[in-house]
Amino acid sequence: MKELSLHILDIVQNSLKANATLIKIKIVEDFIKDRLTIDIKDNGKGMSSDLLKSVTDPFVTTRDTRRVGLGISLLKATAEQCEGSLRVESEEGKGTGIHATFQHSHIDRAPLGSMEDTLTTLLITSEEQMEGGENTSTVDYVYEHQVNDESFVFDTREVKKILEGTPINDLEILDWIKGYLKENLETLVKS
């Protein structure tokens, strides 16, 4: 994929399919160690040890079950191309964690892309997957982005408290969130 944020979007879809209600996305850019790491942790239903073994094998995952798509296999290949690696941890009933690392300066490392677009897209899609048409989202996200030792955290649980029942996927709210993320991430990267 052309941007790492598209990989993130893809992997979070797995978490949503696994009925996660809390998804934590953490990105660390460490220029001193020249590493970029992406962590995605959810509290979804997790995977059996058999599925976990096969999760990075594209030929197992493309069978008609397709409970997990090619997303993890693709991200693994991308990470390995950039002197990095990918690790998956999962426990049934507890959740799943994906941990990918890259050499930050590697020539083949795709740019991160627009995380503000990714997150707002996620906020829209998670709402669509809700049942019963309630006004409160059933999925929350914690997005943490760290550059060297500065970091920025965006937690939808905090945002919802402030919104007092206004849906988080309200267009004006989404627009504000997008701008807020963009501004903070730009400041962070400049630091």
Added chain:
Amino acid sequence: MKVKDLLKEENFRIIAGEEGIEKELQGVYIGDLLSWVMAHLQENEAWITIQSHVNVIAVGVLNDAACILLAEGASLDEDAKKKANEENLAVIETNLTAYELAVKVNKLMKENE
């Protein structure tokens, strides 16, 4: 032929590095994996790719590409445009596939011999 001879084609839109259109164009190279391209792209070749970030310009400059041809509607981000302008490396956008682009450039090279 020169890079500017490509611009007579409709659907070839130059989006950065206009100063670089006088460069000689003597061949075509296609590739998207930058490390691989770095090892194989030859001087004065038009490089066809769908990659669109700043590293593309770095590789194009390093290997003395004639120009960069973006296939299938891929575009450049602002950083990359700025760098292409600084380095006078022409970047041309098209909606053609890499194959269609290569065929077209080949035809133009024959016509301009």
